[in-house]
Amino acid sequence: MSEQETPQAEAPKSETKREEFKVTGDVVIAKLKELLHEGNIRRIIIKNEEGKTLIEIPLTLGVAGALLVPVWAAVGAIAALVVHLTIVIEKTQ
Helix, strand or coil, X not given: CCCCCCCCCCCCCCCEEEEEEEEEHHHHHHXXXXXXXXXXXEEEEEECCCXXXXXXXXXCCCCCHHHHHHHHHHHHHHHHHCCEEXXXXXXXX
């Protein structure tokens, strides 16, 4: 007797897309809020001019704005120290 293989249905894989935005320190919070309102963002990475990661913020679905207050404070402190930043966002498609 031979064994028959049954095809397994694979779960659809969500594709992750990266986008980068170069901003100055004074507009970083406004840009982040704008990007978050667009939705589907899974991770935010903020880098300095040399490309070194300063902060990496993983996001989950349903994160309330009040939970992000400490994160905004940290980002604001970084923005006060660094003039030019790159915001990298990872979105799910």
